[in-house]
Amino acid sequence: MKASTLTIATLLAAASQSTMAAELDLKITNLTQGIHFTPVLITAHDSEDKLFEVATEASTALQTMAEGGNIAELVAQATAAGSDMAANPAEGLLAPTVSAMATLTTSDGNEYLSVAAMLLPTNDGFVGLDSWKIPTEAGTYTVFLNAYDAGTEQNNELVVEGSGAPGTPGIPAAPGGNAGTGGAGLTSTDSNINIHIHPGNLGDDDLTAGNSDLSNTVHRWLNPVAKLTVTVK
């Protein structure tokens, strides 16, 4: 009984404050050992204008980000939707264990946070957060983010220069090094074309041949891959 009245009270409080703007300090940390993030996009938006939704097909804008790290289309989409955003807070790649900071003032009605950035080296992997409700109470909150597969490109694990464009198979770059060449290409029958949890890089132990150009001791990860710290002022 106590709990239910508390829930109602919380709901009422939330309802009365739901249109209020918020001042946020954001910090995103790459928790992986050997995976780089391409420019990170953080948006505050209403319940509709999310960057992506799991178990649905990726938009072309999301695909463009996930396959090549280009957030321009997502930024354009978010701008058109009236979202508030922090685009590219790291001013480039976010290396393993490094953090990037941003401040964000949200407009009325933009009550949710979403995050997206490509994972390198992967074919169409990205770190993501879909519609995390921004608390109305001041304080510091921690959210852990998972690695997703956009479902738009087969994970052949071949590093191919210029493969960042949507529809061009391959991993555009391996900024951390340790990637090889000459792989035959992993053949995958992954038929899940919706956004899903990334099954992980496989890699192999032969950097001049084998199936994958990735290293099986360097380019793997387990979830979560990022930490987002949100301070509501």
Next chain:
Amino acid sequence: MSSFKNFKKSALILALATTLAACGDNDSNEPDQVVAPTPAPTATSYEFNVTVSNLTAGQPFSPVAVIAHHEGTLWQIGSPSSVALETMAEGGDNSQLLTFENGIANASSEGPVGPGANTTITITTDTLEVLKLSLATMMVNTNDGFTGLSAVDVSTLAVGESIMRTTVAYDAGTEANTEAAGTLPGPVDGGEGFNEARDDVDFVARHPGVVTNEDGLSSSVLSPEHKFDNPLAKVVITRTQ
């Protein structure tokens, strides 16, 4: 704040009134008087929609079992699986699990849920007090891997309110993870489901993941797309009544 209490009270009064009216009818000898007082079944019926999205690359889920209960759990980390859980985790057959001894209601998705797909299961109970929901499903391209939620408290959910949870992978510990031909009931193999032998650690734990034939387990019939990482599923529970 007190509106919820009041609602409960008035519902109770309504229920009492109906009971009294019914008594009155029984006492009087005028059967014609049974002008069915509009029943108020909604007052004591609680309904939840449970939407499960499969977030894996290539692990179809067996029919998803949803169980409403007040106490107990379908599994416990470190304890041996029940035979009902073993049957579900090795072969995807949830019929025994649905009859969980502490269950007060149960429901199952009509069929399996493929990678990227989702399903909604409706479960109805006649009580809300300390109500818990548990759910379980097998990753069918594994030996005895399953995922689910254990005893999620839904007793404070208001009508129309939702909670979102993600699930992690568990290993029933009842069958060695050989990934070998003939041992996986899923579409990758079409092999055996449940068998009563327990040739593994015999306790439930978090799943270590699958190895696959491209990663050093040459006898595995699994490929990289069958690998998974947590979370396995997204679950949204909405109270609809």
